[in-house]
Amino acid sequence: MVNEIEVRALPENLQDVLDFVDEQLEAMGAPRKLHLQMEVATEEIFVNIAHYAYAPDTGMAIIRAETDCDNQQISISFMDEGKPFDPLAKPDPDVTLSSSDREIGGLGIYMVKKRMDDMQYEYRNGKNILTITKGF
Amino acid sequence: MLNIKKKADGTTLVLALTGRLDTNTAPDLNNAVNESIEGVESLIFDFKDLEYISSAGLRVLLASQKIMNTQGSMVIRDASEEIEEIFEVTGFADIMTLE
Numbered sequence: 001m002v003n004e005i006e007v008r009a010l011p012e013n014l015q016d017v018l019d020f021v022d023e024q025l026e027a028m029g030a031p032r033k034l035h036l037q038m039e040v041a042t043e044e045i046f047v048n049i050a051h052y053a054y055a056p057d058t059g060m061a062i063i064r065a066e067t068d069c070d071n072q073q074i075s076i077s078f079m080d081e082g083k084p085f086d087p088l089a090k091p092d093p094d095v096t097l098s099s100s101d102r103e104i105g106g107l108g109i110y111m112v113k114k115r116m117d118d119m120q121y122e123y124r125n126g127k128n129i130l131t132i133t134k135g136f
Numbered sequence: 137m138l139n140i141k142k143k144a145d146g147t148t149l150v151l152a153l154t155g156r157l158d159t160n161t162a163p164d165l166n167n168a169v170n171e172s173i174e175g176v177e178s179l180i181f182d183f184k185d186l187e188y189i190s191s192a193g194l195r196v197l198l199a200s201q202k203i204m205n206t207q208g209s210m211v212i213r214d215a216s217e218e219i220e221e222i223f224e225v226t227g228f229a230d231i232m233t234l235e
Contacts, residue, residue, distance in 0.1 A: 011159050036188060036218045043190045047159045095227025099201045107191040107226055114225045 001027075004064035009050040009080060017046050017063055024065040024074060034136050037115050038074070041132055044108035045078045045087075053082025053128065073117075073135040084123045087130060088113075137161065140168045147175060147208070152182035157193030166196045173200075177208035184214040189222060201232055211235055 005020045007013045021042050025035050042063075049061050062079040092113070093106035113119055118133040138161035139154040149172055157165060173179070179200060197212070204210035211233045215223070223229040 014159060033218055039188065040190050040222070043158055043192075047192070096230070097227075099198065099231040100205055102198055102227075102231060107194055111191055111222065111226055 001069070002064060002066050004062055006060055006062045009046070009053060009059055009061040009082075011047055011050050014043060014046055014050075017042055017061075020063060021065065021076065024067050024076075028067050028069055028072065028074065030072075030074070030136055034134065038076070038134065041112040041116060041134075042076065044112050045130055045132070048087060048108060049078060049080045049082065049128075052085065053080040071135065073133060075131055075133040077129055077131040079127050079129050081127055085128055086121045086123070088119060088121050138164055140165060142168065142172060144172065147177040148180065149173070149176045149178070150180045150182060152185070154185040156188040157186060157196070158188060158190045159192040162192035162196050165193070166199065169196065169200050169203075173203055173207075175207075176204075179204050179208065179210040181210070181212045182214060183212055183216070183219060186215070186219065189219050191226075194222070194226060194228060197228070197232065209233070 003024060007016055018039050021038055022035060025038060046061065053059060059080060059082055064077045064079070066075045087109045090106070090109060092110050093103060112132060116132045116134050120131045122129050137155045138157060141152040143150040151168060155161070201210050213235045215234060220229070220234065223232065223234060
């Protein structure tokens with residue numbers, strides 16, 4: 001089953017996006033733990049789009065959720081028409097550094113990478129498309 | 137939505153959080169820490185009622201840890217299992233004190 005929403009990519013619209021993702025997970029009967037993991041992943045990706053894709057302007061984001069109830073899997077694609085940007089190309093932060101040496105940034109995408117079963121990026125027809133997939 | 141309850145006792149400061157620490161509420165925590173951090177030797181975050189944390193929240197914790205490294209200690213108490221897992225994945229469990 002496929003559902004999608006389109007929202008202006010602004011941090012204040014984050015809750016609408018999280019509600020949408022939660023609805024898809026509820027419909028699948030996904031466990032609570034998965035809700036939290038998907039919410040964090042959604043926040044990290046959506047907030048990146050909100051902050052960087054169209055800066056200094058704003059623009060739209062489409063969030064498409066594909067749920068596979070038989071295989072208990074959900075795929076969420078985040079699409080924007082902003083600057084081409086591959087978040088997977090960034091090197092991971094060094095998570096072994098001490099607190100004084102740790103950098104403040106770089107955690108968001110890393111957290112998503114570690115928790116999702118799969119993550120794909122492509123730039124097609126003028127759109128950044130980031131897809132995360134997780135099963136339970 | 138994030139509710140922050142401050143309790144100061146001498147040089148100990150306890151911040152009890154209720155709700156969600158995300159991109160929209162993290163600045164509130166950052167302000168709460170910066171407002172009261174002077175002279176604090178023991179900073180304690182009570183996570184018993186914290187339901188959710190994203191990287192925005194982790195960033196505030198890291199900034200707080202860096203400050204406390206120079207003036208005392210910082211502890212995070214009673215984080216839920218899911219939140220502890222986030223700490224593990226990001227290596228924060230190694231650089232912060234969780235009780």
